[in-house]
Amino acid sequence: MTSARRLATANIGVAVGAFAIATGMALMQALSRANLDLPWRSAKMYYLSVTAHGVLMALVFTTFFIMGLGVWLATAALERPLRAPRVGWASFWIAVLGAAAASWAILWGKATVLYTFYPPLQAHAAFYIGLTLVVVGSWVWSGVVIATYRAWRAEHPTLPAPLAVHGLLATIIVWLIATVGVAAEMLFQLIPWSLGYVDRIDPLLARMLFWYFGHPLVYFWLLPAYIVWYTVLPRVAGGKLFSDPLARMVFAAFIVLSTPVGFHHQFMDPGIAAGWKAFHAFNTLWILFPSFVTAFTVLASLEVAGRMRGATGLFNWVGKLPWGDPLVSSVLLSMLLFALGGFGGAVNASFGLNSMVHNTAWVQGHFHLTVGSAVALTFMGTAYWLVPKLVQRELELSLLAKVQPYLWFVGMNLFSLANHITGLEGMPRRVFDASYLGAAPAAQWRGLTGISAVGGLLLFVSASFFLLVMLGTVLAGKRTEPPVVAFAEPLEGQPPARGLWDRYGLWVTVAIVLVVAAYAVPLAQHLHMERFGSAGFKPF
Amino acid sequence: MHVHPYERFWMWAAVAIIVLFIVTMGAGLFGQGIRPPSHIETIDPRAVWTDPRFADRGVTTNADGSVTVTAIAMMFAFNPSEIRVSAGRRVTFRLTSPDVQHGFQIVGTNANTMVVPGYVSEFTTVFDSPGEYLIVCNEYCGLGHHAMMGKLIVEAAP
Numbered sequence: 113m114t115s116a117r118r119l120a121t122a123n124i125g126v127a128v129g130a131f132a133i134a135t136g137m138a139l140m141q142a143l144s145r146a147n148l149d150l151p152w153r154s155a156k157m158y159y160l161s162v163t164a165h166g167v168l169m170a171l172v173f174t175t176f177f178i179m180g181l182g183v184w185l186a187t188a189a190l191e192r193p194l195r196a197p198r199v200g201w202a203s204f205w206i207a208v209l210g211a212a213a214a215s216w217a218i219l220w221g222k223a224t225v226l227y228t229f230y231p232p233l234q235a236h237a238a239f240y241i242g243l244t245l246v247v248v249g250s251w252v253w254s255g256v257v258i259a260t261y262r263a264w265r266a267e268h269p270t271l272p273a274p275l276a277v278h279g280l281l282a283t284i285i286v287w288l289i290a291t292v293g294v295a296a297e298m299l300f301q302l303i304p305w306s307l308g309y310v311d312r313i314d315p316l317l318a319r320m321l322f323w324y325f326g327h328p329l330v331y332f333w334l335l336p337a338y339i340v341w342y343t344v345l346p347r348v349a350g351g352k353l354f355s356d357p358l359a360r361m362v363f364a365a366f367i368v369l370s371t372p373v374g375f376h377h378q379f380m381d382p383g384i385a386a387g388w389k390a391f392h393a394f395n396t397l398w399i400l401f402p403s404f405v406t407a408f409t410v411l412a413s414l415e416v417a418g419r420m421r422g423a424t425g426l427f428n429w430v431g432k433l434p435w436g437d438p439l440v441s442s443v444l445l446s447m448l449l450f451a452l453g454g455f456g457g458a459v460n461a462s463f464g465l466n467s468m469v470h471n472t473a474w475v476q477g478h479f480h481l482t483v484g485s486a487v488a489l490t491f492m493g494t495a496y497w498l499v500p501k502l503v504q505r506e507l508e509l510s511l512l513a514k515v516q517p518y519l520w521f522v523g524m525n526l527f528s529l530a531n532h533i534t535g536l537e538g539m540p541r542r543v544f545d546a547s548y549l550g551a552a553p554a555a556q557w558r559g560l561t562g563i564s565a566v567g568g569l570l571l572f573v574s575a576s577f578f579l580l581v582m583l584g585t586v587l588a589g590k591r592t593e594p595p596v597v598a599f600a601e602p603l604e605g606q607p608p609a610r611g612l613w614d615r616y617g618l619w620v621t622v623a624i625v626l627v628v629a630a631y632a633v634p635l636a637q638h639l640h641m642e643r644f645g646s647a648g649f650k651p652f
Numbered sequence: 653m654h655v656h657p658y659e660r661f662w663m664w665a666a667v668a669i670i671v672l673f674i675v676t677m678g679a680g681l682f683g684q685g686i687r688p689p690s691h692i693e694t695i696d697p698r699a700v701w702t703d704p705r706f707a708d709r710g711v712t713t714n715a716d717g718s719v720t721v722t723a724i725a726m727m728f729a730f731n732p733s734e735i736r737v738s739a740g741r742r743v744t745f746r747l748t749s750p751d752v753q754h755g756f757q758i759v760g761t762n763a764n765t766m767v768v769p770g771y772v773s774e775f776t777t778v779f780d781s782p783g784e785y786l787i788v789c790n791e792y793c794g795l796g797h798h799a800m801m802g803k804l805i806v807e808a809a810p
Contacts, residue, residue, distance in 0.1 A: 155795045162792075226792050230753050232769060233794070315753060316768050357653045379688040380755075380766045382773040386690035390681055397673050404666035408659050462677050464686045467762040471755050471790035538759030540790035543798040551786040551801070553759045604654065611653070644696040646769045649752045651727050651794025 115197040116187040121502045122204055123180030124495065127173050128582050130211065134168035135575040137161040142568025144544065145561050158544040159224045159652060166227030167218060167243075170483060172211045174333045175246055177491050179203070179253045181336055182280050184498065186260045188597045189274040189343075192267075195259040203252035210245025213238045224652035226542065228322065229302070231315050234648025237306040244298045247291050254284045272610040275359055276599055279339035282363035285620055286370045287332045289627065293324030293374075305648065312645025316383045317638065323374035324631065331370040333483050335363065337446070337490040341410045345443045346600035348497065349433055351417025354409050356602035360613035362409075365402040367619040372630030373399065379463045380470045388634045389463060395630065396461040403454060410447065416603060438513040442493025445521040446486050449528075453481030456532065473564075474535025476542075477528045485524050489517060492578050499582060501597065505589030509581045516577040523570030530564035689765040691774035700724060700750040705772070711737060718742035718776075725754035725767040728796030730787060736805045737779065744776045755790030758804055766791060782808040 140161045144153055187194055194200055216238060217223035223235035261277060273281060301313045301321070342359045346352055353359065375392035378384055418429020434440050456478040459465045469475065500507050507513060534557045539546055546561060548554040612618075655663075680686040700706055701724075709722050710732050718741060724731045725747055737743050747756055747767045754767040765773045779785075787802035 155798070159792065159795060159797070224795075230791075232752050233792075314770065316771055319768070355656065355659065358655065358659065378766075380764055382689060382766065382768055382771040383692050383694075384690055385692065386681075386687040389688055389690060390677070393677060394674050397670050397677075400670055400673075401663075401666055404669075405659075405663060408662045412656075412659070458673060462673065463688045464677070464680045467688060467764045470764050471757065471766075538757065538786075538788075540755065540757065540788050542792050543788075545798045548786060548788065548798075548801050552784075553786050641692070641694060643694055644698075644770045646697050646752075649727070649794070651752065651796070 116183050116194040116200075117502055119194070119197065119200050119204060120180040120184035121499075123176045123183065124499065124502065126204075126208060126211065127176035127180060127491075128495070128579070130168040130172040130176065131575070132579050133215075134165045134173060135572060135579070137165035137168070138568060138575075139572045141165065142565045142572065145568065146565035147545075147561075155544040156221065156224070156652065159226075159542075160218065160221055162542055163224050163226050164215075164218045167214060169488070170227055170329075170333075171243065171246065172215075174483070174487065174491075175250055176207065176211075177495075178283065178332070178336045179207070179250060181339075181491075181494065181498065182253065182257055182283070184502065185276045185280050185339065186257050189276040189599060190260065190264040192260070192264055194256060195263050196256055199252060200256045203249045203256060205249075206252060207246045207249025210242040210247075210249060212242070213245065214242030217242065221652070228326075230322070231302065231305070231313055231318050232646035232649050233652075234306055234650055237303065240298055240302045240306055244295070244303065247295060247298075250287065251291070254288060257281075257284060270609050272360075272607050272614045274343075274599065275353070275356060275602075276339050276343040278360055278614065279335055279342065279363045281616060282367050283332060283335040283339075285367050285616065285623075286328050286335065289367075289371050289620075289623060290325045290328035290332060293321045294326075297321035297325070310645075312647055314643050314645050316381065317643075319378060319381060320374070320384075320635065320638065323377040324371065325374075326377060327374050328370035330483060331366050333487040335366060337487050338362070338406060340490055340494050341406065341443055341447070342413075343599040344494070344497065345410065345440065346413040346417055347598060348437060348439050349414055349417035351413055351415075351420050351600070353600040353602045354412035354416060356604070356607055357611065357613065358405055358409055360607075360611070362402040362405050364613045364619045366399075367616075368623045368626060369395065369399045369402070371623065372626040374631075375634075376461050376463075376466075379466045383638070384634060385637075388630075392630060393461055393463055395626070397458070400454065400458065407447075407451070413600070414444075436514055438496040438507075438510075438517060439493040441514070442489050442496070442517040442520075445517050446489035446493070449481045449489070449521065449524055450486035452528070453478060453486060456481065469535055471541055472535035473531040473539045473541050477531030477535060480524060480531075481528050485520070489520055489524075492520075493517065495578075495582065499585055500589065500592070501595045503586055503589065504592050504594060505585055506592055507581065508584035508587075508589040509577075512577040513581045516574050516581070519570055519574035519577065523567045523574055525567070527564050527567030527571060530560040530567060534560045534564070689773055689775035691772060693772040693774070694770055695748055695772055697748075697750050697769035700748055705746075706748060711735060718744065720744045720746060722746045723756075725749050725756055725789065725800075727751050727794050728789070728800040730756070730789075730800070730802035733802045734805065735787075735802070736807060738809050739779055739782045739806050740809045742776055742778055744774065747773045752793045753791050754793050754800070755788075757788050757790045759786040759788060761785065764790070779804075779806040782806045 423429035
């Protein structure tokens, strides 16, 4: 157990470190958005900071946090040690090496290609190889978690996996299917091209492979948050899980629905037929279903918690919840923000409406509600609950931890609302300077970009509180005994036997069938067309 | 599997909402012909400046009264940078890039497309309101990205 605890701590430590650097980058962007003429403000620094913020938050912070949480969940919920802990450490060091290489390339200005790294923008090879190593590390980690589960299953031949592990296995399956796309893009296109082995690559094929990966990537981030919502939140709030089988259904649904949807990021692309875009759009809308079910089950579990705490009226259970607990408030506020993000997501997925918002500030407003709140705020709340258990110390600076989620909520509302509106008014995303030589629409954006900058500053203060609490806890928290770990009990008791939703082989098969249905024909047509590749450009 | 009646009701409601969304989009697609820019045509990005399809840049009027706008999106400008069309006419845009990926967005309208080197983007729209519109690049293309802009002038129909 101690080995798994150390491994989880190391992973989460790297995640928090990446978060810290990325937070500094976000501050620079907020100040830039406010048009403050600071001495270091330049287009070069701005685009570098957008790249660093995106890669470190979306790819490094999330992946390491999920690896740490996963190692801990597997051992704590299965109540057995990790299989092959040395291989687990190898996964960590491979990913650290990769993250370091990619960070070097970015921070030294050799990879200002943003976190979507669309060719023919060409980064230093260390950027592509580094990110590939992060993925390879996560594959090794996946193998260790699966091996640990299989060892447990051999000892418990009829029992279903504990819900937390069921969710973790779904996360891993989604990730293994998704990363096939980015691995193909890296290994067959970007790495040989950046090393000079091939002169030209097809930018549209790269986009197709990237978004094959890029959409299920968001479920790789989201599912661990859902694990916390289902299995930790009801317990900490003092209640029970409303429905175990539906929670299992939700995770199985994500295995099936996550991947055959990538073209909804490419509605505005040339070279892909409208019919295939529509097919992916229709598939996309079904992903709303498991999240709708999650909203019901998690809220019902919270009502159970409120009633177990003595609420009797129709709605007063809301007030009975422990809103001062940083895990509970983080998750509740992240759910509120995610509900807004979900509405926006339905807009993005509808391709008529998408033409109004594609690549505008709306998009960054949207994904800061989803990955930037539903995921990141849940992870911060999870850290308040988990890190004291990992380092066996009490949470230090707990007042800051209490305030931090609320500050995030206020800051994110300002930031996100302002970006949604300026996006609808046509302001493009990721521009160093949105003044466009004083063009009339650009003048209209000014007040709102100021509000988004204020939101960004509040988010920076909130993130700093989080980092201070983490640092304080690890360095100065009062030492505690090894904690007793318990997950939420289902209202109707643990399921006695494996059911339909626990049949991973079946769901993987359905998922692969859908992926083939969604991608085989358009990809084959694409590869058969006469195409001209592009040489690399480094305009940064 | 036991499911609480309220949750069962909620799940059916969720399915109904999703079906409604799909029907709405389907009606737009099949009924009104609302299509995103999905034209399939390739071009050698090294030969964009000499390719006959992009030799005649700017606005050309077709036999049926509609117009075609041919333009190149490049680091960090649109060529031509100023486009003049009449209100109420069908306007077909044809765009490509000789270097990296760009975006082409006419602020305040639904004209929005990716411009990917090696491919020709094509879409058709109608501008109803006369006036001056800002054209921006909305895909990061390098350090001059925010300076990449153009102008669309929609003139009142004669």
